[in-house]
Amino acid sequence: MHGLLSRALWGTIPQATRRAYHASVLPSLISTSSPEFQAKAAAMDELVKNLEANLAKARLGGGSKTAERMKTKGKLLPRERLNYILDPGSPFLELSPLAAHEVYDGQYIPGAGMITGVGRISGTECVIVVNDATVKGGSYYPLTVKKHLRAQEIARENKLPCVYVVESGGAALPHQANVFPDKEHFGRIFYNMAQMSALGIPQIAVVHGISVAGGAYVPAMADENIIVQNQGHIFLAGPPLVMAATGEIVDEETLGGGLMHSTQSGVTDHLARDDEHALALARGIVGDLGQARRPLASPSATPEDPLYPASELHGIVGTDVRQPFDMRDVIARIVDGSRFREFKKEYGTTMITGFANIHGYEVGIIANNGILFSPSALKATHFIQLCSQRQIPLLFLVNVTGYMVGSKAEKGGIAKDGAKMVRAVACADVPKFTVVVGGSFGAGNYGEALSSTSEKEINSILFS
Structure with missing residues:
Protein backbone atom coordinates (compact mmCIF):
# COMPACT_ATOMS: atom_id res chain seq x y z
CA MET A 1 0.00 0.00 0.00
CA HIS A 2 1.22 3.53 -0.85
CA GLY A 3 4.25 2.29 -2.75
CA LEU A 4 6.94 0.97 -0.41
CA LEU A 5 5.16 2.11 2.78
CA SER A 6 3.36 -0.46 4.93
CA ARG A 7 -0.15 0.23 6.29
CA ALA A 8 1.17 0.53 9.84
CA LEU A 9 3.91 2.97 8.89
CA TRP A 10 1.54 5.06 6.74
CA GLY A 11 -0.76 5.54 9.72
CA THR A 12 2.06 7.13 11.75
CA ILE A 13 2.77 9.86 9.20
CA PRO A 14 1.14 13.31 9.84
CA GLN A 15 -1.67 14.32 7.47
CA ALA A 16 0.27 17.26 5.99
CA THR A 17 3.19 14.98 5.19
CA ARG A 18 0.86 12.45 3.57
CA ARG A 19 -0.47 15.13 1.23
CA ALA A 20 3.08 16.10 0.31
CA TYR A 21 3.85 12.46 -0.45
CA HIS A 22 1.21 12.50 -3.20
CA ALA A 23 2.06 15.98 -4.54
CA SER A 24 5.09 17.59 -6.06
CA VAL A 25 5.94 21.25 -6.57
CA LEU A 26 5.00 22.44 -10.05
CA PRO A 27 7.83 24.12 -11.92
CA SER A 28 7.08 27.43 -13.67
CA LEU A 29 9.16 28.38 -16.70
CA ILE A 30 7.34 31.70 -17.35
CA SER A 31 9.68 34.64 -17.85
CA THR A 32 8.04 37.53 -16.03
CA SER A 33 10.46 39.98 -17.67
CA SER A 34 9.62 38.99 -21.24
CA PRO A 35 7.89 41.58 -23.50
CA GLU A 36 4.95 39.22 -24.05
CA PHE A 37 4.36 38.79 -20.29
CA GLN A 38 4.71 42.52 -19.68
CA ALA A 39 2.22 43.37 -22.46
CA LYS A 40 -0.36 40.89 -21.16
CA ALA A 41 0.08 42.13 -17.60
CA ALA A 42 -0.31 45.78 -18.62
CA ALA A 43 -3.48 45.06 -20.60
CA MET A 44 -4.98 43.04 -17.75
CA ASP A 45 -3.99 45.66 -15.17
CA GLU A 46 -5.90 48.26 -17.19
CA LEU A 47 -9.01 46.05 -17.32
CA VAL A 48 -8.82 45.42 -13.57
CA LYS A 49 -8.44 49.15 -12.96
CA GLY A 290 -29.12 30.64 15.73
CA GLN A 291 -30.43 29.32 19.05
CA ALA A 292 -33.39 27.63 17.39
CA ARG A 293 -31.10 25.65 15.06
CA ARG A 294 -29.43 23.86 17.97
CA PRO A 295 -30.69 20.37 18.96
CA LEU A 296 -33.56 20.47 21.46
CA ALA A 297 -31.62 18.12 23.73
CA SER A 298 -28.93 20.72 24.47
CA PRO A 299 -29.20 24.22 25.98
CA SER A 300 -28.68 27.09 23.56
CA ALA A 301 -27.38 29.52 26.19
CA THR A 302 -25.84 29.59 29.66
CA PRO A 303 -28.59 29.24 32.30
CA GLU A 304 -29.28 32.30 34.45
CA ASP A 305 -31.49 33.01 37.43
CA PRO A 306 -34.36 35.49 36.94
CA LEU A 307 -33.67 38.96 38.31
CA TYR A 308 -36.70 38.61 40.60
CA PRO A 309 -37.37 35.74 43.04
CA ALA A 310 -40.02 33.18 42.09
CA SER A 311 -41.45 33.41 45.62
CA GLU A 312 -42.94 36.78 44.64
CA LEU A 313 -45.36 34.96 42.31
CA HIS A 314 -47.62 34.28 45.30
CA GLY A 315 -48.20 37.98 45.83
CA ILE A 316 -48.65 38.68 42.12
CA VAL A 317 -51.17 35.97 41.28
CA GLY A 318 -53.07 35.56 44.54
CA THR A 319 -56.00 33.20 45.04
CA ASP A 320 -58.84 35.26 43.54
CA VAL A 321 -59.16 34.29 39.85
CA ARG A 322 -61.30 37.42 39.27
CA GLN A 323 -58.43 39.72 40.23
CA PRO A 324 -56.42 40.77 37.14
CA PHE A 325 -52.63 40.92 37.02
CA ASP A 326 -50.03 41.57 34.33
CA MET A 327 -48.64 38.27 33.05
CA ARG A 328 -45.35 40.02 32.22
CA ASP A 329 -44.68 40.12 35.96
CA VAL A 330 -44.99 36.33 35.98
CA ILE A 331 -42.71 35.94 32.96
CA ALA A 332 -40.07 38.17 34.58
CA ARG A 333 -39.83 35.70 37.49
CA ILE A 334 -39.42 32.49 35.51
CA VAL A 335 -37.16 33.28 32.52
CA ASP A 336 -33.38 33.53 32.44
CA GLY A 337 -32.16 37.01 33.31
CA SER A 338 -35.81 38.19 33.17
CA ARG A 339 -35.17 38.89 29.45
CA PHE A 340 -38.09 38.61 27.03
CA ARG A 341 -38.20 39.51 23.32
CA GLU A 342 -41.84 40.32 22.77
CA PHE A 343 -43.55 39.56 19.46
CA LYS A 344 -46.31 41.84 18.07
CA LYS A 345 -46.31 43.83 21.32
CA GLU A 346 -48.67 46.55 20.06
CA TYR A 347 -51.19 44.18 18.41
CA GLY A 348 -53.75 41.92 20.09
CA THR A 349 -52.67 43.19 23.48
CA THR A 350 -54.75 40.72 25.52
CA MET A 351 -52.31 38.02 24.42
CA ILE A 352 -48.58 38.24 25.18
CA THR A 353 -46.21 36.36 22.90
CA GLY A 354 -42.43 36.31 22.75
CA PHE A 355 -39.14 34.48 23.12
CA ALA A 356 -37.08 33.79 26.24
CA ASN A 357 -34.71 31.22 27.73
CA ILE A 358 -35.48 28.94 30.67
CA HIS A 359 -32.49 27.07 32.12
CA GLY A 360 -30.64 27.92 28.91
CA TYR A 361 -33.30 26.46 26.61
CA GLU A 362 -35.10 28.79 24.21
CA VAL A 363 -38.90 28.76 24.48
CA GLY A 364 -41.77 30.59 22.87
CA ILE A 365 -44.13 31.96 25.52
CA ILE A 366 -47.86 32.52 25.00
CA ALA A 367 -49.49 34.22 27.97
CA ASN A 368 -53.04 35.46 28.45
CA ASN A 369 -53.46 39.04 29.59
CA GLY A 370 -57.24 39.28 29.34
CA ILE A 371 -60.11 37.92 27.28
CA LEU A 372 -59.31 36.65 23.78
CA PHE A 373 -60.40 38.85 20.86
CA SER A 374 -59.86 38.07 17.18
CA PRO A 375 -56.56 40.02 16.98
CA SER A 376 -55.29 38.15 20.07
CA ALA A 377 -56.13 34.78 18.52
CA LEU A 378 -54.56 35.71 15.16
CA LYS A 379 -51.43 36.94 16.93
CA ALA A 380 -51.13 33.68 18.89
CA THR A 381 -51.72 31.64 15.72
CA HIS A 382 -48.91 33.44 13.90
CA PHE A 383 -46.56 32.99 16.83
CA ILE A 384 -47.34 29.29 17.31
CA GLN A 385 -46.70 28.63 13.61
CA LEU A 386 -43.44 30.58 13.82
CA CYS A 387 -42.22 28.52 16.78
CA SER A 388 -43.27 25.29 15.08
CA GLN A 389 -41.34 26.27 11.96
CA ARG A 390 -38.23 27.07 14.03
CA GLN A 391 -38.63 24.03 16.28
CA ILE A 392 -38.90 26.12 19.44
CA PRO A 393 -40.83 24.54 22.37
CA LEU A 394 -43.98 26.36 23.49
CA LEU A 395 -44.88 27.43 27.02
CA PHE A 396 -48.50 28.49 27.62
CA LEU A 397 -49.19 30.60 30.72
CA VAL A 398 -52.95 30.43 31.10
CA ASN A 399 -55.31 32.87 32.76
CA VAL A 400 -58.29 33.16 30.42
CA THR A 401 -62.05 33.46 30.65
CA GLY A 402 -62.41 32.40 27.02
CA TYR A 403 -62.99 34.08 23.68
CA MET A 404 -64.98 37.30 23.37
CA VAL A 405 -68.72 36.89 22.84
CA GLY A 406 -71.41 39.15 21.39
CA SER A 407 -72.66 40.27 17.99
CA LYS A 408 -69.64 42.45 17.25
CA ALA A 409 -67.24 39.61 17.98
CA GLU A 410 -69.27 37.15 15.91
CA LYS A 411 -69.41 39.54 12.95
CA GLY A 412 -65.66 39.89 13.26
CA GLY A 413 -65.22 36.13 12.87
CA ILE A 414 -64.21 35.23 16.42
CA ALA A 415 -65.21 31.57 15.94
CA LYS A 416 -63.04 31.22 12.84
CA ASP A 417 -60.12 33.12 14.36
CA GLY A 418 -60.31 31.05 17.53
CA ALA A 419 -60.38 27.89 15.44
CA LYS A 420 -57.20 28.99 13.67
CA MET A 421 -55.47 29.14 17.04
CA VAL A 422 -56.75 25.69 18.01
CA ARG A 423 -55.57 24.31 14.65
CA ALA A 424 -52.14 25.90 15.09
CA VAL A 425 -51.76 24.32 18.54
CA ALA A 426 -52.80 20.91 17.24
CA CYS A 427 -50.42 21.05 14.27
CA ALA A 428 -47.39 22.50 16.07
CA ASP A 429 -44.89 19.64 16.14
CA VAL A 430 -42.86 20.89 19.11
CA PRO A 431 -42.97 20.17 22.86
CA LYS A 432 -45.76 22.12 24.59
CA PHE A 433 -45.99 22.97 28.27
CA THR A 434 -49.11 24.51 29.79
CA VAL A 435 -49.18 26.16 33.21
CA VAL A 436 -52.56 27.34 34.52
CA VAL A 437 -51.68 30.47 36.46
CA GLY A 438 -55.25 31.63 37.14
CA GLY A 439 -58.48 30.54 35.49
CA SER A 440 -59.04 28.63 32.27
CA PHE A 441 -62.60 28.61 31.00
CA GLY A 442 -64.57 27.91 27.85
CA ALA A 443 -62.99 27.42 24.45
CA GLY A 444 -59.84 29.05 25.78
CA ASN A 445 -58.86 25.55 26.93
CA TYR A 446 -58.59 24.35 23.35
CA GLY A 447 -56.36 27.19 22.28
CA GLU A 448 -53.99 26.74 25.22
CA ALA A 449 -52.87 23.13 24.63
CA LEU A 450 -54.94 21.94 27.61
CA SER A 451 -57.28 19.47 25.95
CA SER A 452 -55.04 17.78 23.39
CA THR A 453 -53.77 14.23 23.53
CA SER A 454 -50.32 14.75 22.02
CA GLU A 455 -47.50 12.98 23.79
CA LYS A 456 -45.48 16.20 23.47
CA GLU A 457 -47.77 18.14 25.83
CA ILE A 458 -47.38 18.55 29.59
CA ASN A 459 -50.00 20.38 31.65
CA SER A 460 -49.77 21.63 35.21
CA ILE A 461 -51.60 23.99 37.56
CA LEU A 462 -49.69 26.66 39.46
CA PHE A 463 -52.63 28.48 41.00
CA SER A 464 -56.37 28.11 40.56
Missing part, protein backbone atom coordinates in the same frame (compact mmCIF):
# COMPACT_ATOMS: atom_id res chain seq x y z
CA ASN A 50 -11.58 49.80 -15.04
CA LEU A 51 -13.43 47.06 -13.17
CA GLU A 52 -12.48 48.50 -9.80
CA ALA A 53 -13.55 51.97 -10.94
CA ASN A 54 -16.94 50.66 -12.08
CA LEU A 55 -17.40 48.76 -8.81
CA ALA A 56 -16.51 51.85 -6.79
CA LYS A 57 -18.96 53.95 -8.79
CA ALA A 58 -21.73 51.36 -8.39
CA ARG A 59 -21.23 51.37 -4.60
CA LEU A 60 -22.12 55.07 -4.57
CA GLY A 61 -25.65 54.21 -5.65
CA GLY A 62 -27.78 56.92 -7.20
CA GLY A 63 -25.41 59.74 -6.36
CA SER A 64 -24.90 62.45 -3.78
CA LYS A 65 -28.19 64.33 -4.31
CA THR A 66 -30.46 61.37 -3.61
CA ALA A 67 -28.20 60.29 -0.76
CA GLU A 68 -28.44 63.75 0.78
CA ARG A 69 -32.25 63.67 0.56
CA MET A 70 -32.27 60.41 2.50
CA LYS A 71 -29.92 61.81 5.13
CA THR A 72 -32.04 64.94 5.66
CA LYS A 73 -34.96 62.63 6.48
CA GLY A 74 -32.90 60.97 9.19
CA LYS A 75 -32.45 57.75 7.23
CA LEU A 76 -29.40 55.55 6.92
CA LEU A 77 -28.14 55.02 3.38
CA PRO A 78 -28.57 51.51 1.92
CA ARG A 79 -24.95 50.47 2.46
CA GLU A 80 -24.99 51.99 5.94
CA ARG A 81 -27.99 49.77 6.72
CA LEU A 82 -26.07 46.79 5.38
CA ASN A 83 -23.01 47.58 7.49
CA TYR A 84 -25.17 48.14 10.57
CA ILE A 85 -26.88 44.75 10.35
CA LEU A 86 -23.71 42.73 9.66
CA ASP A 87 -21.48 41.48 12.47
CA PRO A 88 -18.68 44.05 12.96
CA GLY A 89 -15.59 43.16 10.97
CA SER A 90 -17.22 40.15 9.31
CA PRO A 91 -16.89 39.58 5.55
CA PHE A 92 -19.69 40.24 3.08
CA LEU A 93 -19.76 38.39 -0.23
CA GLU A 94 -21.57 40.77 -2.56
CA LEU A 95 -23.44 39.23 -5.48
CA SER A 96 -24.01 40.77 -8.92
CA PRO A 97 -22.59 44.21 -8.00
CA LEU A 98 -22.53 45.32 -11.66
CA ALA A 99 -25.98 44.07 -12.59
CA ALA A 100 -27.67 46.36 -15.16
CA HIS A 101 -24.35 48.06 -15.96
CA GLU A 102 -24.81 49.98 -19.24
CA VAL A 103 -27.93 47.93 -20.03
CA TYR A 104 -30.73 50.51 -20.01
CA ASP A 105 -30.02 53.19 -22.62
CA GLY A 106 -29.74 56.66 -21.13
CA GLN A 107 -30.39 55.42 -17.58
CA TYR A 108 -27.78 54.71 -14.94
CA ILE A 109 -29.08 51.89 -12.70
CA PRO A 110 -26.08 50.92 -10.52
CA GLY A 111 -26.33 47.40 -9.17
CA ALA A 112 -29.83 47.22 -10.67
CA GLY A 113 -30.94 49.34 -7.70
CA MET A 114 -30.28 46.56 -5.21
CA ILE A 115 -27.51 45.18 -2.99
CA THR A 116 -27.45 41.41 -2.45
CA GLY A 117 -24.97 39.07 -0.86
CA VAL A 118 -24.08 36.60 1.87
CA GLY A 119 -23.05 37.92 5.26
CA ARG A 120 -23.00 37.06 8.95
CA ILE A 121 -25.68 38.44 11.26
CA SER A 122 -25.46 37.58 14.96
CA GLY A 123 -23.19 34.68 14.07
CA THR A 124 -25.56 33.25 11.44
CA GLU A 125 -24.82 33.22 7.71
CA CYS A 126 -27.69 34.92 5.85
CA VAL A 127 -28.60 36.07 2.37
CA ILE A 128 -29.25 39.81 2.57
CA VAL A 129 -31.29 41.76 0.00
CA VAL A 130 -31.20 45.56 0.31
CA ASN A 131 -33.31 47.86 -1.86
CA ASP A 132 -31.25 50.89 -2.87
CA ALA A 133 -33.73 53.75 -2.69
CA THR A 134 -31.11 56.17 -4.03
CA VAL A 135 -31.54 54.46 -7.42
CA LYS A 136 -34.95 55.28 -8.94
CA GLY A 137 -36.60 55.02 -5.52
CA GLY A 138 -35.62 51.37 -5.23
CA SER A 139 -38.00 50.40 -8.03
CA TYR A 140 -37.69 47.04 -9.78
CA TYR A 141 -36.30 46.90 -13.30
CA PRO A 142 -36.23 43.53 -15.11
CA LEU A 143 -32.65 42.92 -13.99
CA THR A 144 -33.51 43.95 -10.43
CA VAL A 145 -36.00 41.09 -10.40
CA LYS A 146 -33.41 38.70 -11.83
CA LYS A 147 -30.85 39.76 -9.20
CA HIS A 148 -33.39 39.31 -6.39
CA LEU A 149 -34.36 35.86 -7.67
CA ARG A 150 -30.72 34.80 -7.94
CA ALA A 151 -30.13 35.75 -4.30
CA GLN A 152 -33.18 33.73 -3.27
CA GLU A 153 -31.96 30.75 -5.29
CA ILE A 154 -28.65 30.81 -3.41
CA ALA A 155 -30.51 31.07 -0.09
CA ARG A 156 -32.72 28.11 -0.90
CA GLU A 157 -29.93 25.87 -2.18
CA ASN A 158 -27.79 26.59 0.89
CA LYS A 159 -30.66 26.81 3.41
CA LEU A 160 -29.67 30.33 4.48
CA PRO A 161 -32.14 32.70 6.20
CA CYS A 162 -33.20 35.66 4.05
CA VAL A 163 -33.17 39.21 5.41
CA TYR A 164 -34.90 41.80 3.22
CA VAL A 165 -34.06 45.47 3.91
CA VAL A 166 -37.01 47.14 2.21
CA GLU A 167 -37.54 50.56 0.68
CA SER A 168 -39.04 50.25 -2.78
CA GLY A 169 -41.57 51.94 -5.00
CA GLY A 170 -42.44 48.60 -6.62
CA ALA A 171 -42.06 47.84 -10.32
CA ALA A 172 -40.57 50.36 -12.76
CA LEU A 173 -43.77 50.89 -14.74
CA PRO A 174 -42.16 51.76 -18.11
CA HIS A 175 -40.61 48.27 -18.00
CA GLN A 176 -43.61 46.39 -16.61
CA ALA A 177 -43.94 44.16 -19.69
CA ASN A 178 -40.68 42.51 -18.62
CA VAL A 179 -41.32 42.67 -14.89
CA PHE A 180 -44.81 41.33 -14.17
CA PRO A 181 -46.22 38.56 -16.32
CA ASP A 182 -43.81 35.65 -16.68
CA LYS A 183 -42.89 32.72 -14.46
CA GLU A 184 -39.45 34.12 -13.64
CA HIS A 185 -40.66 37.69 -13.15
CA PHE A 186 -41.76 39.72 -10.12
CA GLY A 187 -44.31 37.26 -8.73
CA ARG A 188 -41.65 34.58 -8.43
CA ILE A 189 -40.16 36.53 -5.52
CA PHE A 190 -43.27 35.84 -3.43
CA TYR A 191 -43.50 32.23 -4.59
CA ASN A 192 -39.92 31.72 -3.43
CA MET A 193 -40.64 33.35 -0.07
CA ALA A 194 -43.61 31.05 0.51
CA GLN A 195 -41.67 27.96 -0.55
CA MET A 196 -38.65 28.76 1.61
CA SER A 197 -40.83 29.54 4.61
CA ALA A 198 -42.55 26.17 4.19
CA LEU A 199 -39.11 24.52 4.09
CA GLY A 200 -38.17 26.20 7.37
CA ILE A 201 -35.84 28.77 5.81
CA PRO A 202 -36.64 31.99 7.75
CA GLN A 203 -37.83 35.07 5.85
CA ILE A 204 -37.31 38.36 7.71
CA ALA A 205 -38.12 41.87 6.45
CA VAL A 206 -37.17 45.32 7.75
CA VAL A 207 -39.24 48.18 6.28
CA HIS A 208 -37.32 51.46 6.28
CA GLY A 209 -39.39 53.45 3.81
CA ILE A 210 -42.15 53.07 1.27
CA SER A 211 -43.17 49.53 0.32
CA VAL A 212 -45.94 49.85 -2.23
CA ALA A 213 -47.92 47.66 -4.65
CA GLY A 214 -46.14 44.34 -5.23
CA GLY A 215 -43.37 45.50 -2.92
CA ALA A 216 -45.86 45.47 -0.04
CA TYR A 217 -45.94 41.68 -0.22
CA VAL A 218 -42.27 41.30 0.76
CA PRO A 219 -42.89 42.32 4.40
CA ALA A 220 -46.41 40.88 4.35
CA MET A 221 -45.11 37.43 3.35
CA ALA A 222 -42.13 37.45 5.70
CA ASP A 223 -42.22 35.16 8.73
CA GLU A 224 -41.30 38.10 10.95
CA ASN A 225 -40.99 41.77 10.11
CA ILE A 226 -40.08 45.19 11.49
CA ILE A 227 -41.22 48.66 10.44
CA VAL A 228 -39.78 52.07 11.30
CA GLN A 229 -42.35 54.40 12.86
CA ASN A 230 -43.21 57.57 10.89
CA GLN A 231 -40.90 56.41 8.09
CA GLY A 232 -41.90 52.95 6.86
CA HIS A 233 -45.15 52.61 4.89
CA ILE A 234 -46.82 49.50 3.50
CA PHE A 235 -49.80 49.76 1.15
CA LEU A 236 -51.04 48.28 -2.10
CA ALA A 237 -51.71 51.76 -3.49
CA GLY A 238 -50.49 55.14 -2.29
CA PRO A 239 -52.67 58.16 -1.41
CA PRO A 240 -52.88 59.58 -4.99
CA LEU A 241 -54.10 56.28 -6.45
CA VAL A 242 -56.48 55.73 -3.54
CA MET A 243 -58.00 59.16 -4.18
CA ALA A 244 -58.31 58.49 -7.91
CA ALA A 245 -59.87 55.06 -7.37
CA THR A 246 -62.14 55.68 -4.39
CA GLY A 247 -62.23 59.43 -3.73
CA GLU A 248 -60.80 58.90 -0.26
CA ILE A 249 -58.32 61.53 0.90
CA VAL A 250 -55.79 59.95 3.23
CA ASP A 251 -52.16 60.55 4.17
CA GLU A 252 -49.40 57.93 4.00
CA GLU A 253 -49.16 57.41 7.75
CA THR A 254 -52.89 56.82 8.19
CA LEU A 255 -53.06 54.60 5.12
CA GLY A 256 -50.10 52.35 5.81
CA GLY A 257 -47.85 53.71 8.54
CA GLY A 258 -45.95 51.69 11.09
CA LEU A 259 -48.21 52.52 14.03
CA MET A 260 -51.36 51.55 12.13
CA HIS A 261 -49.92 48.24 10.92
CA SER A 262 -48.49 47.40 14.34
CA THR A 263 -51.64 48.18 16.35
CA GLN A 264 -54.58 47.64 13.99
CA SER A 265 -53.90 45.55 10.88
CA GLY A 266 -51.28 43.26 12.42
CA VAL A 267 -49.29 43.28 9.17
CA THR A 268 -46.10 44.17 11.07
CA ASP A 269 -44.64 42.45 14.12
CA HIS A 270 -42.21 45.00 15.59
CA LEU A 271 -42.34 48.81 15.65
CA ALA A 272 -38.94 50.53 15.61
CA ARG A 273 -38.03 54.10 16.55
CA ASP A 274 -35.55 54.62 13.71
CA ASP A 275 -33.34 52.78 11.23
CA GLU A 276 -30.74 51.84 13.83
CA HIS A 277 -33.36 50.44 16.21
CA ALA A 278 -34.98 48.45 13.39
CA LEU A 279 -31.69 46.85 12.38
CA ALA A 280 -30.84 46.07 16.01
CA LEU A 281 -34.19 44.29 16.30
CA ALA A 282 -33.41 42.35 13.12
CA ARG A 283 -30.07 41.27 14.57
CA GLY A 284 -31.90 40.03 17.66
CA ILE A 285 -34.34 38.03 15.55
CA VAL A 286 -31.52 36.39 13.60
CA GLY A 287 -29.69 35.72 16.85
CA ASP A 288 -32.69 33.77 18.07
CA LEU A 289 -32.63 31.77 14.82
